[in-house]
Amino acid sequence: MNQNLIYKIALTKIPQVGISTARVLVDTCGGIEAVFRENTKSLVKIPRVSRAMAENIANADVEALSATDLAFINEHEIQALFFKDSNYPSRLTPFADSPMMLYYKGNANLNAERTVAIVGTRRPTENGKIICQDIVEGLAKYQVTVISGLAYGIDVTAHQKCLSLQIPTVGVLGHGMSQIYPAAHKPIAAKMLKGGGLLTQFGPDMGPDREHFPMRNKIVAGLADAVIVVETARKGGSMITAEMANAYNKDVFAVPGRLNDPYSKGANHLIKAHKAQLLESAEDVAYIMRWSKRAELEKRQAQLFPELNNREKNILKIIGDTNQINIDQLRHQADLTNSEMAALILELEFKGLIKTLPGKRFILMH
Secondary structure (H helix, E strand, O other), X not given: OOHHHHHHHHHHOOOOOOHHHHHHHHHHHOOHHHHHHOOHHHHOOOOOOOHHHHHHHHOOOHHHHHHHHHHHHHHOOOEEEEOOOOOOOOXXXXXXXOOOEEEEEEOOOOOOOOEEEEEOOOOOOHHHHHHHHHHHHHHHHHOOEEEEOOOOOXXXXXXXXXXXXXXXXXXXXXXXXXXXXXHHHHHHHHHHHHHOEEEEOOOOOOOOOOOHHHHHHHHHHHHOOEEXXXXXXXXXXXXXXXXXXXXXXXEEEEOOOOOOOHHHHHHHHHHHOOXXXXXXXXXXXXXXXXXXXXXXXXXXXXHHOOOOOHHHHHHHHXXXXXOOEEHHHHHHHHOOOHHHHHHHHHHHHHOOOXXXXXXXXXXEOO
């Protein structure tokens, strides 16, 4: 039995303990198990920890809290990804509202080099479905992993097209792994496990409650390098995903539609408000993300600067792979200290290889 995992699951069961508080607790106490060894008096001295929270932690029956979830994930070979674990999705680590724990089943790499989310209405037009399929087909040559929410409409259309083309695709669920919602998508979900996967922040027995889906949409936005909106009304889950992607400094694309089409109003608004790039084909994504130019750029950099050390090369690769990346994400992926990162950034800027954008984000120079 993984004793460490018992404590991780138990911490997710303590009321009002989110990832921000969990970070403080684990760092202050010196580890996940150490959190539960502290008494109430010590815990209340930790920032963000209330007395009620401290009492709940100090008096927690760790084994009882974790028993049901632990038995389920062991039986069904589900990975539990705690935010401190090395296999936790690196794209989510910089965000304060990322889940403390994720549950994953499948074979797709959650830290794949290129990830694209495709979202849209649950009631797409036939033209919308065709556009979605064409986009997925166009993305195939760029070796992307496609993320969506396994919902009716555009979501499942994207997943199905990925399956037909053997593109890794991950479905992010708004409920626990003990069920699939909608139930009609259970066969598709089963097929996705072979080359893709299913991911959720919710414990096994948690159902598809209404408030879970905006939380699901945050994960979809956070996991993606680019978010594509195909058809959507002015309000709905797809718009939440697009708004979150903008908040996370992700690239957002939207397929424009007719002015009188209710399921084009959302996409048109995103374009009009400069919250999304106008998308006509997958090539637009590749152009903006500079995927097609990356090999040529890396070759030129190698020729111009053969003296680059391994750390500098690694920084350039990370920035190139993500198109734009902020300082926290870059430091985490490169596994460097603040001072080491500052020195490398300064050196690469001096050599004209990278450029700093507002918000401490970085891009490669052409």
